[in-house]
Amino acid sequence: MIQYQINMPISAEQFIDVLRRSTLGERRPIDDHECMEGMVSNSNLLVTAWDGGKLVGVARSMTDFHYACYLSDLAVDCDYQRQGIGRQLQILTQQQLGRHCKLILIAAPAANAYYGHLGYTNLPRCWVLDRDQGLQD
Numbered sequence: 139m140i141q142y143q144i145n146m147p148i149s150a151e152q153f154i155d156v157l158r159r160s161t162l163g164e165r166r167p168i169d170d171h172e173c174m175e176g177m178v179s180n181s182n183l184l185v186t187a188w189d190g191g192k193l194v195g196v197a198r199s200m201t202d203f204h205y206a207c208y209l210s211d212l213a214v215d216c217d218y219q220r221q222g223i224g225r226q227l228q229i230l231t232q233q234q235l236g237r238h239c240k241l242i243l244i245a246a247p248a249a250n251a252y253y254g255h256l257g258y259t260n261l262p263r264c265w266v267l268d269r270d271q272g273l274q275d
């Protein structure tokens with residue numbers, strides 16, 4: 139049976155490992171240890187799924203708990219996908235948030251169809267600024 143934890147600390151190595159096992163590792167800077175360590179230690183809402191001692195899913199967010207929650211990384215081990223774990227990780231994330239707080243995310247291409255199915259609204263006016271683009275003197 140899958141068990142879920144709210145804000146139980148995990149190491150950067152555990153995070154990298156579950157991202158790899160989900161395929162999301164291909165789209166995250168998993169070889170940049172400083173970055174991965176910063177991602178784990180500076181997020182303020184982390185929901186994890188466990189099969190015994192094995193980390194099988196993660197939802198990592200940054201949030202003010204009242205208005206906006208950016209769900210940066212949602213990943214489920216390939217061997218455990220399509221069993222409702224991703225959905226449950228999002229339910230538990232949402233349960234930590236105030237009633238006006240929206241979940242916001244950028245879908246990976248392979249997961250783009252997933253979120254509409256769960257009730258998310260697709261917004262065409264999402265903008266992303268890379269660190270090395272614009273806003274410079």
Ligand SMILES: CC(C)(COP(=O)(O)OP(=O)(O)OC[C@H]1O[C@@H](n2cnc3c(N)ncnc32)[C@H](O)[C@@H]1OP(=O)(O)O)[C@@H](O)C(=O)NCCC(=O)NCCS
Nearest residue numbers: 160162213214219220221222223224225245246249251252
């Ligand atoms: C996307 C992901 C998190 C979904 O987690 P999951 O545990 O497999 O999903 P669930 O079992 O909760 O799926 C819930 C529903 O969505 C459907 N679904 C799952 N993955 C889907 C996908 N990629 N596209 C469309 N629908 C999908 C399921 O069939 C299920 O439908 P149902 O409720 O009618 O049975 C997981 O597949 C994953 O880690 N993928 C690789 C990494 C990734 O792309 N992450 C998202 C980054 S934005």
